[in-house]
Amino acid sequence: MSKTLHSGLRVLAVLSARGEGMTITEVAEAVGVHRTVAHRFLRTLEAHRLVRRDRAKRFHPGAGLVPLADPVERDLRAAALPLLEELADAVGATAHLVVQEDPEHVRALMVVEPRSASMHVAFRPGQLDLVDRGSAGLAILAAQPARPGERPEVRVAREQGYAVTYSEVIPSVHGISAPVPLRRDGAPLSVGVSVFDLAEQDRVAAAVLSTAAQLARVAG
Known part of the structure; x- marks a missing residue:
């Protein structure tokens, strides 16, 4: 199993479960990685529109998740x-x-x-x-x-x-x-x-x- 991919997917799971925006520090603590690593995950996911950042620099699940979920069953x-x-x-x-x-x-x-x-x-x-x-x-x-x-x-x-x-x-x-x-x-x-x-x-x-x-x- 890819540890990097696993941690990146954990970021999405944590954001979805929280139901409200999270800071980089909160994401890092929830996933169990260094803040720098969490920032890198979030920037990558943001580039693919799987997460979004609001004006307060808190992260949320992104609209890019919608077309991924639509074909499920x-x-x-x-x-x-x-x-x-x-x-x-x-x-x-x-x-x-x-x-x-x-x-x-x-x-x-x-x-x-x-x-x-x-x-x-x-x-x-x-x-x-x-x-x-x-x-x-x-x-x-x-x-x-x-x-x-x-x-x-x-x-x-x-x-x-x-x-x-x-x-x-x-x-x-x-x-x-x-x-x-x-x-x-x-x-x-x-x-x-x-x-x-x-x-x-x-x-x-x-x-x-x-x-x-x-x-x-x-x-x-």
Whole structure:
């Protein structure tokens, strides 16, 4: 692995995760390199429009990242968007499509907020979480063969077809997710919602399961 490339990509990851501008010194500390090295990384990324500098000389993710991200699962995202919008509006909660990135992690590929709910959970696409924490990851694990030492919640999710968790990824928030039947050559997926109240768990779970099945049909 190229250590230089690794550190440069870490700069982009740190800037994206921060959500606000960072100074050269802050970037250097976050990545674990000397300030001079961080400056060289930032200047190179800036030349490719992958980062931008504001008037206060703080660095942000650049517009050059947009065309790089657009092709990622383009067909899947296009198929999923109307289904997630329908799910979010039907249950009055934020809906999400999550993909397994590696054996240990899942990443939010899409996040769709309800259009009429007075209050809902908000988080950004791209969020990375442990696969064995939160309903999205547990649903993905439930669609796979049982593993020694897996959480009891995975077995329950395998039996009922969907996973339910509370306050595991976002404090005081319930998650309900269902696996999307595996696509050919595709990474494992789950569809779910994040809700404050589980008073209507059966209705919400039915809507999530229906969305997962629909997405499997149109994007399989």
